[in-house]
Amino acid sequence: MIKYFILVFLAVVNFSSYSQKICGTVYDESKISQEIREDVQSFYNRVGNKTQNYGNESIAINNFNPNSGIIMIPVVVHVVSRTLAENISDEQICSQIEILNQDFGRRNADRNQTPAQFSGLATNTEIQFYLATSDPSGNMTDGITRTSTSRISFTDNDDVKSTTTNGQDPWDTNRYLNIWVCNLANDLGGYAQFPWMYSSSPNTDGLVIHYEVFGNTGTLLPNYDLGRIAVHETGHWLGLKHIWGDDGGLCTESDDIADTPNQGNHYGGQCPTTVQSSCGSNDMYMNYMDYTNDACKNLFTFGQKAVMRATLNSGGYRGAFEYILPNMTGPSLVCTFNSTFNLNNLPPGSTVNWSSSSNINISISTNDQATINASNPFVSGTGWLEANIITDCGEIPIRNFFWVGRQQTQPEI
Structure with missing residues (x-):
């Protein structure tokens, strides 16, 4: 199989006895075909983010986010281990699912650390995750597989x-986010x-994460112990x-998203405490898509939300992915009489x-x-x-707003 991501070797950062942990996912146009390059650029252009106007985030969301509400993605975690330490606990796995939901839902405890300049661009992506409750054959599962391997380590191959290579086969990659x-x-x-x-490599789709940076409990590496x-x-x-x-710091390329200012390079292994600038603007080094230490990352933007949801929506690269779209329906006005709200499309086995x-x-x-009425x-x-959907790894909230009281004073909501 042709590799579409390359390993970038960075300088070793000396903290304790550990080196900097890096991401092996790089968008390298020299490694992909002209046809794919053009299609990817067309996708970003269609989403509507390739613009110099930072105020157009909402246009992108409205045009390419026809599904309103929270998208819930079933996850299977494949633990592939040789030693006892590598065979991480269920608790550690659940901690990572909770972190995904907090960070993607803008419920992370450190969201107040976003600099004022960028706080108005930070948002809830309305994408959430839960451990699968049924396997590809329809059997009940906890969403975790455990495989013993003779391999000392793996790479990005x-x-x-x-x-066949001492790992674990994926579950249906069109129905589950596979995390090894x-x-x-x-x-x-x-x-x-x-x-x-x-479309060309469905059997390798998903994420691979080092066991010492997964979640926020267990034996974890310094600076990479928050699951980011x-x-x-x-x-x-x-x-x-x-x-x-x-x-590489040239300011000639970008992520093609309008509300993430272009910056010269990553901030790998760092946690800046002052304003950093490059390429003619201040850098959003606290964005989850930078390389800063876990404690420094705290936001996704409206533009990034638009791209991720467009990826999952009909016509997107993952438009056929079988996610769940729970929603709450009910009246827009609540008075003294009982009003009923219904919750639809819950994950199997969940409670509320x-x-x-x-x-x-x-x-x-x-x-x-739920049946409700106005208290006054x-x-x-x-x-x-x-409605707080209770999963094996925490709660996922869905909130519905409405007008309470006299109808004649009801504004548009």
Whole structure:
């Protein structure tokens, strides 16, 4: 198989006894055909992000995000291990799924660390993840496979993705995000397969992550102990490039996304505490698609959200991927009489906890339905009802806003 990502060797950063863990996913146009290059550029242009106007993020989302609401992606984690340490725990795996959901949902605890200049561009991507509850044959599963290997380590040649090379075969890559966790050599923290390569290489689709940088619990490496390498690689899997354009500091290439300012190079192994500038603008080094240490990354932008959701939508590179699109339906006005809200398209086996704003009473609730009314109909205002979908690895919230009280004062919501 032709390789569509290359390993970039970077300078060793001396922290403790560990070296910098790097990403092996690079958009290198010299490694792909002219036809694919043109198609990828056409995709970015269609999404509407290739513009110098940073205010056009919402246009891109409206034009190429016909599916509203949260997209939920089933995940299978393949643990391929030789030693006890490499055979990471279920708890460590769950911690990584929770991190994916927090970071992609803009619920990360460090979101308040985003510099003021970029805080208005940071957003909830409305993409969430859960460990699969059924395997490709329809049997119940915890979404985790465990494979013993004789291999001391793996590289970015995809050997870990096949039993014939002492790895583990993927589950249907059109139904699951496959994540392999193993011992990676050559200072690789992880790598992913870009979505435009799915049609030619479906059997190698997914992410590979070093076991010592997966999640936020267990035996982890300093500076890579918050699970952000898997967040970064998942961004690649959904169509994002590195924000500096992989041009080696020349400022001649970019990630083709309008609201991530072009920057000269990555900030690998660093955690800047002051404003950094290159290519005529301040750098968004805290973006998940940079190389900064885990503690420095804290945002995806509106433009990146548009690209990732366009990748999953009909006509996108992963338009046939079988994700779940849960949604809540109900009235736009809630008064003293009971109003019913329904929750549709839940992941199999999940349960729901309901909560609401203080001006709402929840009178009856089940897994997929809640009946509510206004606690004081003489006080009008905005209210909300939230369904927290409980998975094996935390909760995924879905919130619906509506007007509470007298209809004649109801504004447009």
